[in-house]
Amino acid sequence: MNILIVGGGNGGVAMIECLNGMSDVKIVGVVDVKEDAPALVLAKKLNIRTITDLKEALRIPSLDIVLDVTNSEKARQMINELKPDSVHVADPIISKLLYLMASDREKVNINIQEQIKFMNGIVNESKSNINNINEIIDFIKRVADDTKLLSLNAAIEAARAGEHGRSFGVVAAEVRKLADNSAAAAKNIGKVLNDIENSIKGLIGGIEKTAVISGLEIGK
Template identity: 40%
Template sequence: MTNILLRLIDFIRELAFSISSEVDCNVNIMGDGGEIIASTSIERIGTIHEGAKRIMSGEVFEIAISAEDAHKLRGAKPGYNMSIMYENKVIGVIGISGEPIIVKPIARIACSFIVSQIKQYMKNELINKTIVEIMSSIQQVAEDVQQQATASQKQASKLNILSENAETIKSKLNNTNKILYFIKEIADQTNLLGLNAAIEAARAGENGRGFTVVANEIRKLSKDSSNSVAQINATLKDFNNYITLITNTIVDVSKNSYSFWQSMEGIAKEMEIIKKNMINIH
């Protein structure tokens, strides 16, 4: 726990000098093993304070030495040393020179300031840790969202290509229908030609028998062509209906994918804004 005091060393040093300037006394702050980590007597920093050592070991909670006691004890000086408590643990010692009855209240107030500062420091540490964890989570979510957005964009592009290909097929089918219509017209004209040939053969009588056979073949060819055109046309019509259904489905899915991609892009941007705001807070 002394590490906390070391992290607050600037505050502790400033507090020690503030107390010293107000009451004209020497102030020491001790950590593990009674080592002086801050003092208004700079030369004492890094040395061991025996009284603080006893307090840190749990031997005593406080040590008060009056002027009378100091006179009796060889080398001792009047002063008051008390433990700095945080979460029911002794994390340090504050010592102030002077009559205990005078400096004890000051030491207690100083301890309260130090503990209050420690609590604020720990709270800030927890906040910073939480922010880092949140930022890490946001970063992960942002990456996942971006990946989904990229995948959706690619999917939308592929669906768009499929839709275009389907439209091309529909266009070619329409051209095929035009060709079939043209073939049907030829078949109709051929049938009419065969009918006219049959009439002429009938007029020719016996001499037109051969011509009659030819006329019948022409009409048969015309009929076969018409039947084939009808069958092909029916098949192409069904095929066209299937293609139209597929195209419409692809277009709908493509629109939804594009909308989803836009939504994911929007979410990704929002996540970036949140991340930047969290960085600013941090």
């Protein structure tokens, strides 16, 4: 479907943003008497043809539909007078509806971008907190290893002491057990933190994919 947009103001910009890139729609031209009109400037950036002569624009081959977003009765009359019979002019209400849809989509996109930035902030803060906790976990593991080594030495000394060292050997065994439990707990905490970090990353990834599907470019 080949579409001509008439009007270079905000309405024209909204139409371009709404329709550009759609698989079954091609914007064959954007018309306005002012070459520096916002919609014409945007069209040039997107390699869409820009025209300042309405009569010339309506002669574009294979043109199907004209979207008039000028809100000008005079412009509409000129379009109806100059257009070929095969070309359809969208009802003003349809053009307005498309404009409102494009405007609302832009608001949604901005909101999604803000949410992504907010979530990225949470992720970065969480990473910082997790790194701090990981340092504590590493410290606990080192203490547990040192404690196990001390308990092993104590058990050896208790064995050498024979009957007199039996009670000391029991204490050494309990200390080793405590060290083992501390190391296991530290390992489990590390796993939980890693799972939390991966879950947050997955959430961010899902939001970003949704944004891409909506036609957003996410600023990292």
